[in-house]
Amino acid sequence: MKASMMSMIDKRMIAMKTGKDDLLGILLDSSYEEIKQHGNSNFGLSIEDFIEECKHFYLAGQKTTKDLLVWTMVLLGQHPDWQARARDEVLLVFGKEKPDINGLNRLKIVSMIFNEVLRLYPPIKTLERMVHEDTKLGNIILPAGSPLRLHLLLMHHDKEIWGDDAKEFKPERFFEGVSNATKGQSSYLPFGGGPRICIGQNYAYLEAKVALAMILQEFCFEISPSYSHAPHTIIPLQPQFGAHLILRKL
Ligand code: HEM
Known part of the structure; x- marks a missing residue:
């Protein structure tokens, strides 16, 4: 996956001037802008960051x-x-x-x-959240820091709701x-x-x-x-x- 992302990024970098109308183009462009503004390549995204972003979109979306x-x-x-x-x-x-x-x-x-x-x-099938402050939910007190998991599959099949x-x-x-x-x-x-x-x-x-x-x-x-x-x-x-x-x- 890393290699195929790298090859997409390489191709997009070469074709940078031809437009920034896709997500990768927009990412690359905004990163270049940041580096230009600060005059320093410590700003903007590294190649590793690009690969992670692309993996995120690929895995979340495909x-x-x-x-x-x-x-x-x-x-x-x-x-x-x-x-x-x-x-x-x-x-x-x-x-x-x-x-x-x-x-x-x-x-x-x-x-x-x-x-x-x-x-x-x-x-x-589940959403994960973290409780940031003590919270009362019905009769339950959820202390700050509690991890919460909301089970969509159960909720979507609940006869009381549907x-x-x-x-x-x-x-x-x-x-x-x-x-x-x-x-x-x-x-x-x-x-x-x-x-x-x-x-x-x-x-x-x-x-x-x-x-x-x-x-x-x-x-x-x-x-x-x-x-x-x-x-x-x-x-x-x-x-x-x-x-x-x-x-x-x-
Ligand atoms: C049927 C298709 C899809 C389903 C059912 C789905 C479902 C979800 C769910 C449940 C979350 C978590 C949201 C939350 O915690 O409240 C999520 C987050 C996300 N999804 Fe999707 N997704 C789909 C397609 C896509 C596509 C096509 C993309 C990108 C091209 C995408 C990118 C993302 C990203 C980047 C996040 C993280 C957002 C954040 O943390 O701010 N997803 N998706």
């Missing part, structure tokens, strides 16, 4: 979005009615053309499906948006919350929408009889024995 797409395929393979509704919407918006940004923002059914997939299978059908795939829950589905409570946090909320969430939605729209335009798919449902609760949450799907060209 597998999580891949798993959103994988679970979506599994669930749409099991629920052909929702697959057909998603395809109808995609064909209505794009026909057979390549998805564009305006159209992606109009994909309501697809968004509802992603929301429900992230409820049932949040790629990151109803008796909490374990079922029902994208219609999100028909009127997330806050309506959660009745205004913070009980749905696939991207975390507060100041450290995932910075890639809009990008992840766009990326997954492009991929799903292009798949739906070309293929119909169903779950294979060899698929064994065994979500693996490592990070990110993924099908332990793979997602066996049968695709047919439309």
Whole structure:
């Protein structure tokens, strides 16, 4: 990973003058600015820092979005009615053309499906926090310094919050948006919350929408009889024995 990051950074450094319109370009540019301002290369980021930043984005952004797409395929393979509704919407918006940004923002059914997939299978299953001052939470006193772990998987499957059908795939829950589905409570946090909320969430939605729209335009798919449902609760949450799907060209 380090070697492939290094080669990307090298290429980007050589092409610096051609623009800074991607994340790596912006990072490099801001680091050069800092060095220029202080006249000293002790300022700005070192190559090691760049590699760490790139690894962070790669690890935080690649597998999580891949798993959103994988679970979506599994669930749409099991629920052909929702697959057909998603395809109808995609064909209505794009026909057979390549998805564009305006159209992606109009994909309501697809968004509802992603929301429900992230409820049932949040790629990151826990959020970690630290209590900074003594805090009363209901009847519990949490002393300053206590580490807290919020279990998204349990919260997203809680029948008291989501109803008796909490374990079922029902994208219609999100028909009127997330806050309506959660009745205004913070009980749905696939991207975390507060100041450290995932910075890639809009990008992840766009990326997954492009991929799903292009798949739906070309293929119909169903779950294979060899698929064994065994979500693996490592990070990110993924099908332990793979997602066996049968695709047919439309
Ligand atoms: C479906 C896809 C994704 C999911 C479910 C997801 C989920 C999360 C979660 C739960 C957190 C922790 C937030 C918190 O503690 O409150 C997080 C943080 C983060 N995510 Fe994502 N993420 C996704 C995609 C991405 C993408 C595509 C990128 C970047 C391109 C990204 C970059 C980050 C970064 C940098 C952080 C750390 C933010 C910070 O600590 O300030 N994520 N993500």
